Amino acid sequence: MRxxxxxxxxxxxxxxxxxxAVTAAFWTPFDPLRVNLRARLQPPSSLYWLGTxxxxxxxxxxxxxxxxxxxxxxxxxxxxxxAVGVMVGVVTGYLRGWTDRIIMAVNDALLxxxxxxxxxxxxxxxxxxxxxxxxxxxxxxxxxVARVVRGTVLSIREKEYIEASRVIGNSELYSMLRHVLPxxxxxxxxxxxxxxxxxxxxxxxxxxxxxxVPPPAPTWGNMLAASRPYMESAVWLGMAPGLCIALxxxxxxxxxxxxxxxxxxxxxxx
Amino acid sequence: xxxxxxxxxxxxxxxVRTGARVxxxxxxxxxxxxxxxxxxESGSGKTAAARALLGLLPTGxxxxxxxxxxxxxxxxxxxxxxxxxxxxxxxxxxxxxPMVSLNPAISIGAxxxxxxxxxxxxxxxxxxxxxxxxxxxxxIRDPESTFDAYPHEFSGGMRQRIMLASVMLLKPKLLIADExxxxxxxxxxxxxLDLMVALARDHGTSVMLITHNLGLVARYAQRAVVLRQGRxxxxxxASQILxxxxxxxxxxxxxxxxxxxxxxxxxxxxxxxxxVRALKVEFGGRQRLFRRAAGVSAVNGVDLDIGAGETVAxxxxSGSGKTxLGRAMLRLVLAAGGEIRFRGKEVTTRPDRExxxxxxxxxxxxxxxxxxxxxxxxIVAEPLRHVPELTSAERxxxxxxxxxxxxxxxxGQRWPHELSGGQRQRIAIARAIVxxxxxxxxxxxxxxxxMTIQAQVLRLFERLQAQYGFACLFISHDLAAVEQVAxxxxxxxxxxxxxxxxxxxxxxxxxxxxxxxLLAAAPVLxxxxxxxxxxxx
Numbered sequence: 069m070r071x072x073x074x075x076x077x078x079x080x081x082x083x084x085x086x087x088x089a090v091t092a093a094f095w096t097p098f099d100p101l102r103v104n105l106r107a108r109l110q111p112p113s114s115l116y117w118l119g120t121x122x123x124x125x126x127x128x129x130x131x132x133x134x135x136x137x138x139x140x141x142x143x144x145x146x147x148x149x150x151a152v153g154v155m156v157g158v159v160t161g162y163l164r165g166w167t168d169r170i171i172m173a174v175n176d177a178l179l180x181x182x183x184x185x186x187x188x189x190x191x192x193x194x195x196x197x198x199x200x201x202x203x204x205x206x207x208x209x210x211x212x213v214a215r216v217v218r219g220t221v222l223s224i225r226e227k228e229y230i231e232a233s234r235v236i237g238n239s240e241l242y243s244m245l246r247h248v249l250p251x252x253x254x255x256x257x258x259x260x261x262x263x264x265x266x267x268x269x270x271x272x273x274x275x276x277x278x279x280x281v282p283p284p285a286p287t288w289g290n291m292l293a294a295s296r297p298y299m300e301s302a303v304w305l306g307m308a309p310g311l312c313i314a315l316x317x318x319x320x321x322x323x324x325x326x327x328x329x330x331x332x333x334x335x336x337x338x
Numbered sequence: 339x340x341x342x343x344x345x346x347x348x349x350x351x352x353x354v355r356t357g358a359r360v361x362x363x364x365x366x367x368x369x370x371x372x373x374x375x376x377x378x379e380s381g382s383g384k385t386a387a388a389r390a391l392l393g394l395l396p397t398g399x400x401x402x403x404x405x406x407x408x409x410x411x412x413x414x415x416x417x418x419x420x421x422x423x424x425x426x427x428x429x430x431x432x433x434x435x436p437m438v439s440l441n442p443a444i445s446i447g448a449x450x451x452x453x454x455x456x457x458x459x460x461x462x463x464x465x466x467x468x469x470x471x472x473x474x475x476x477x478i479r480d481p482e483s484t485f486d487a488y489p490h491e492f493s494g495g496m497r498q499r500i501m502l503a504s505v506m507l508l509k510p511k512l513l514i515a516d517e518x519x520x521x522x523x524x525x526x527x528x529x530x531l532d533l534m535v536a537l538a539r540d541h542g543t544s545v546m547l548i549t550h551n552l553g554l555v556a557r558y559a560q561r562a563v564v565l566r567q568g569r570x571x572x573x574x575x576a577s578q579i580l581x582x583x584x585x586x587x588x589x590x591x592x593x594x595x596x597x598x599x600x601x602x603x604x605x606x607x608x609x610x611x612x613x614v615r616a617l618k619v620e621f622g623g624r625q626r627l628f629r630r631a632a633g634v635s636a637v638n639g640v641d642l643d644i645g646a647g648e649t650v651a652x653x654x655x656s657g658s659g660k661t662x663l664g665r666a667m668l669r670l671v672l673a674a675g676g677e678i679r680f681r682g683k684e685v686t687t688r689p690d691r692e693x694x695x696x697x698x699x700x701x702x703x704x705x706x707x708x709x710x711x712x713x714x715x716x717i718v719a720e721p722l723r724h725v726p727e728l729t730s731a732e733r734x735x736x737x738x739x740x741x742x743x744x745x746x747x748x749x750g751q752r753w754p755h756e757l758s759g760g761q762r763q764r765i766a767i768a769r770a771i772v773x774x775x776x777x778x779x780x781x782x783x784x785x786x787x788x789m790t791i792q793a794q795v796l797r798l799f800e801r802l803q804a805q806y807g808f809a810c811l812f813i814s815h816d817l818a819a820v821e822q823v824a825x826x827x828x829x830x831x832x833x834x835x836x837x838x839x840x841x842x843x844x845x846x847x848x849x850x851x852x853x854x855x856l857l858a859a860a861p862v863l864x865x866x867x868x869x870x871x872x873x874x875x
C-alpha cells in the first residue's frame with residue numbers, strides 16, 4: 069500500500085515539474101527574459117502569479133523556464149556520475165589488487181577535496197555554460213559513487229552465488245555483469261536520488277559564485293542566488309525556486325524508493 | 339511429588355498481521371531439576387513458545403491465550419517490571435548463534451557482571467570473584483585474562499561456554515537453551531552440553547532444550563515434547579518417544595535419521611578420476627610486492643584419490659581444513675604446493691577448461707548460494723551456457739527435466755526467496771548436476787536443513803548419483819549423514835589426514851584417537867540392539 073502511495077505522489081510531482089519544463093519551451097505567461105522596470109519587485113497578484121523580480125521579470129515564467137535547465141542539468145549530471153562511478157567501482161571492487169589500489173588512491177585524493185571546489189576548478193577550465201556545469205558537477209560526484217559501489221561489490225563478490233558462477237565456468241566479466249551488477253542496484257538507486265538534490269543545490273551555489281549558467285538565462289539555482297538581497301523585502305523571490313527544488317527532491321526520492329522496490333524481486337511480490 | 343516448576347497450559351500465539359496461529363493450544367510442564375527437550379522443525383513454533391515464557395516474543399507475534407505458571411506465579415499477568423526482575427534470576431536463556439549473542443564492543447567481564455549488578459546487591463569485588471569462579475567452572479583456561487578480553491578473541495564453542503556461564507551466574511530456576519549447539523561442531527557440541535547438564539545439576543536448574551537433533555534428545559533429555567506447525571504432537575519420556583513413538587509424525591522424524599546405506603565399496607582399480615598429492619593451502623601468506631610473513635596452513639600435505647562414481651566423505655571438526663580442501667580441489671583456492679590431477683592431467687596451476695566444466699560444487703547455505711535476482715529456471719540453465727551444442731529448445735527441455743528430477747517441476751518462474759531452504763538446496767543441486775559433471779564437491783549440503791528435509795535431500799542426492807554416476811567429495815561434520823552416503827571416509831585434523839579407509843572400517847574399527855573422539859561425540863541413535871536405545875559412544 070505504502071509503495072503505491074509513494075509511486076503516485078512521486079510520479080505526480082515529477083510530472084508537474086517535467087510538464088512545466090516542456091510547456092516552457094513553447095509558452096510561458098510572459099517572456100522570462102523581458103525586463104520591465106516599471107513592474108519591479110511586485111508581490112504575487114492575479115497578473116503576476118508568483119510576483120516579479122528586481123528587473124520586473126515574471127517569476128512564474130522564469131521558474132518554468134528554469135525547470136528545463138535545472139532538471140536537465142541535474143539529470144545529466146547524475147547520469148554521468150553514476151555511469152562512470154559504477155564502472156570504476158565495479159572494476160576496482162571486482163578485480164581488487166593493484167588496479168584497485170591505484171584507482172582508489174586517485175579516487176580518495178579527489179574525495180578529499182570538497183565537491184564544490186572540484187567543480188569550481190573544472191568550471192573555470194571549461195567555461196560557464198550548461199554542459200560545463202554537467203561535466204564539472206559530474207566529475208565532482210564520481211568519486212563518492214565509485215566508493216559506495218566498490219564497497220557494495222566487495223561484499224557481493226564474497227557471496228556464494230558468485231563462487232557458484234565461477235565453478236560453472238563463467239568468465240569474470242560475465243559474473244560481474246550478470247550477478248554482481250544487478251545486486252548492487254539498490255544502494256546505487258538510493259545514492260542517485262539523494263545526489264539529484266545535491267546537484268540542484270550545488271548548481272545554485274555555483275551560480276551564486278557566478279560560475280553557473282550565466283544570466284540572464286534562468287535556473288532555479290541562479291534565481292535563488294539572485295533573490296538573496298531581497299530576502300526581507302520580497303520573500304516570494306526566494307520562495308518560488310526554493311519550493312520548486314524541495315518538491316522536485318521529494319518527487320524524485322519517492323519515485324526512487326518505489327523504483328528500487330520494484331526492481332527487487334523480494335519486494336515486488338511481498 | 340511437589341508441584342512442577344513450570345506449567346504451560348493451552349498456550350496460543352498468533353501472528354498479528356496475517357492472523358496465522360504460530361503456537362496452537364500447547365500444554366506441557368517441567369518438573370524441578372528436569373531436563374526437557376522440545377523437538378520440532380522450523381516453523382513448529384518451538385522458539386516462539388520459549389520466548390513467550392520470557393515475555394520476549396518478537397514484534398508481530400502476540401500471545402492470545404493460555405497460562406504460563408512459573409513456581410506458582412502466573413507470568414501472563416505479571417507486569418513488565420516484574421518480568422524484568424524474573425528474567426535472569428528465574429529464567430535464563432542461551433541462544434543459538436554464539437557469534438552474535440555476545441556484544442562485540444563490551445568485554446566479557448562487563449557483560450557477565452551486568453546481570454549480577456542488576457539483580458543482586460553485592461560489591462564489585464564480589465561480582466568479579468563470582469564471575470571468575472563461574473568462568474573457571476565452565477573450563478575456561480585463564481579466567482583472569484578472559485574477564486578483560488573481548489568476544490572476538492574466542493571461538494564459537496568458547497563463546498557459548500561464556501554465554502552459559504553468564505546465564506548460570508544468576509542461578510536461574512529454569513534454563514532455556516534454544517538450539518545452543520547447532521552452530522558448533524560435534525566435539526564442541528558435546529563439551530558444551532555436558533557442561534550445561536553438570537551446571538544445571540549443581541544448581542538444581544531445570545533445563546528446556548530446544549533442538550531438532552534427536553541424538554541430543556536421546557543423550558540428555560528425560561522427557562520430550564514434539565511440536566509440529568504449532569501443535570503439540572506427542573509428549574512423554576525421551577526414550578519412549580524415540581524407541582516407541584506413538585504418533586506418525588514422531589515416527590517420521592525418527593525414521594528420517596540417516597542410517598548406514600549399502601556401501602558400493604568398489605575397488606578403485608583403474609586410474610582415479612581426481613587425485614591429489616601433497617596438497618598444501620596457506621592463508622595470509624600470498625606473495626605481493628613485499629613479502630608477507632608466512633601464512634597459516636589450512637591444508638598441509640594431503641594425499642587423496644577419488645575414483646569415478648565414488649563418494650568420499652571428509653569429516654573433521656571446525657578448523658580441520660576440510661572445507662578448504664574441497665575448495666582447493668576445485669581450484670577456487672589456489673594451492674601453495676602439491677599437485678592435483680584430473681583424469682591423469684595436471685591441473686594444479688593453470689586453469690583447465692575440461693576440469694572446470696566437469697566439476698561442480700554444492701554449497702552449505704542455500705540462502706546465499708542462489709543469486710536473488712535470477713529466476714529459478716535461469717539459475718538452473720546457467721551452467722548450460724557452456725554447452726554450446728545445445729539449442730535453446732533443448733536447453734529449456736533439459737532444465738525442465740532437471741527441475742522435475744529434483745521434485746520441483748514447474749518452479750522455473752519462481753524467485754529463490756519464494757522457496758524454502760530444502761527447495762533452494764534442491765535447486766542448488768539441480769544447478770550442479772544439470773551439466774552432467776563427473777566430479778561434485780558437496781560442502782555440508784544438508785547441515786542447514788531440517789531433519790526430515792535433510793533425509794529427503796540426502797536421498798535425492800544418492801539417487802542422482804546412482805543415475806548420473808558422478809564422483810563426490812562429501813564434506814561434513816555430521817557423521818550420521820556421512821554414514822549414510824559415503825563409500826570411503828577421510829578424517830582430517832588441523833589440515834592433515836589422520837585416518838582414511840572404507841566407511842565400515844572407520845565407523846566400526848576406528849584406529850586414530852581423533853576418529854574415536856569424533857565418533858564418541860556424535861549423538862547417534864543406536865538401532866542395532868533389540869529395541870535398545872542408547873547414545874553410542
